[in-house]
Amino acid sequence: MFTDASVLFQIAGIGIIVALIHTILKQMGKEEIAQFATLIGFIIVLVVVINGLSDLFQQIKSVFLFQG
């Protein structure tokens, strides 16, 4: 799943776009919606990263004989 660097650029892109949305919404005066946009972006990236982390831990467990 994580054998190339594309996910890196994906996360960086999501971060930049979310920051952009945050700035625009703040300029428009919608402070709460800007906060929500940042939160949603955070959660999206969090899901990707947690999936990767769980894959990594499974791999470590299977390689280092934690579960046979």
Add this chain to the structure above:
Amino acid sequence: MDIVQIVTLGIVASILYIILKEINSSMAFFIILITGIIIFFSVIQQISSIFQLIQSLGTKANVEGMYMDTILKIIGIAYIAELGAGITKDAGLGSVAAKIELAGKIFILLLAVPIISAVIEAIIRFLPTT
């Protein structure tokens, strides 16, 4: 993955981190995390082949299976503790990183308890009984 690719990945990740740190620091932390995951994924296949070599050598040398298992588990715990400690240290939680390292050391010692007791029993058997 080749070593050149891993080094390039690290450089690209640091550039992205520097760009993203100014705008959105939480995403920048995720960049660090995912870079560690990618590098470890590319390394872990090679590690498993090395471990197969170690295990075949151990069975040829008639080393008891329990000892080899314990050694591999200790290496695994060391890797996981290192990863977690590095990530928490990067996030600015140095004290939590120190605690994670302490926990790793304690679990390694706990796994080594049967081996240590076996060594001590062997030494006691060598001692002359009065």
